[in-house]
Amino acid sequence: MNIILLGPPGAGKGTQAARLVDERGMVQLSTGDMLRAAVKAGTPVGLQAKAVMEAGELVSDAIVSALIGERLDSTDAQGGAIFDGYPRTQAQAEALDRLLDERGQKLDHVIELAVDEEALVDRITGRFTCASCGEGYHDRYKQPLKAGTCDVCGSHEFKRRADDNEESVRTRMAEYRGKTAPILPYYDAKGVVRRVDGMASVETVSKAIDEVLDA
Numbered sequence: 001m002n003i004i005l006l007g008p009p010g011a012g013k014g015t016q017a018a019r020l021v022d023e024r025g026m027v028q029l030s031t032g033d034m035l036r037a038a039v040k041a042g043t044p045v046g047l048q049a050k051a052v053m054e055a056g057e058l059v060s061d062a063i064v065s066a067l068i069g070e071r072l073d074s075t076d077a078q079g080g081a082i083f084d085g086y087p088r089t090q091a092q093a094e095a096l097d098r099l100l101d102e103r104g105q106k107l108d109h110v111i112e113l114a115v116d117e118e119a120l121v122d123r124i125t126g127r128f129t130c131a132s133c134g135e136g137y138h139d140r141y142k143q144p145l146k147a148g149t150c151d152v153c154g155s156h157e158f159k160r161r162a163d164d165n166e167e168s169v170r171t172r173m174a175e176y177r178g179k180t181a182p183i184l185p186y187y188d189a190k191g192v193v194r195r196v197d198g199m200a201s202v203e204t205v206s207k208a209i210d211e212v213l214d215a
């Protein structure tokens with residue numbers, strides 16, 4: 001089972017990927033991580049990539065494909081792969097199809113955690129946490145029972161992430177759309193895109209993804 005998991009920041013993609021790794025023995029393949037690991041391990045492809053990067057050039061699609069091939073053949077990838085941040089272009093998507101095809105595999109699903117941008121802005125900009133125990137709160141949906149006091153630990157200190165503001169959320173959404181726009185039509189045409197409501201609870205999203213994978 002090989003999938004691509006797509007979702008803008010705030011849709012819970014990281015949580016879902018970690019769960020699939022835990023529960024299904026899948027591996028999460030992020031090209032950035034793979035590249036760093038291959039360079040560090042000094043694999044043939046890693047050495048090639050290192051030379052290119054030291055020359056200040058971009059790592060070519062051919063090198064990235066070779067890296068992914070190396071990784072798909074490793075024993076820990078036998079439970080299937082979750083591609084993260086790759087492919088980014090139609091050429092890369094076609095290269096990935098060839099890589100999988102050479103191994104008698106295919107890309108089974110592209111699962112997109114779909115979000116409503118306005119609802120996402122509302123969700124993210126209102127959230128804050130207890131500075132002491134980390135309990136999560138929200139301006140509109142989950143205020144502490146006693147104003148200014150954490151329900152769990154009684155602390156009076158709370159904090160907000162600096163990038164949890166509307167402008168930052170809209171910028172991240174625009175970046176996400178820019179990254180997925182080149183590949184979604186390719187996969188839509190193949191009929192492999194499954195959209196899951198990324199605004200639902202973690203449990204509901206998990207269940208919806210499991211239904212897709214087990215169908």
Ligand SMILES: [Zn+2]
Binds near residue numbers: 130151153155
């Ligand atoms: Zn607390």
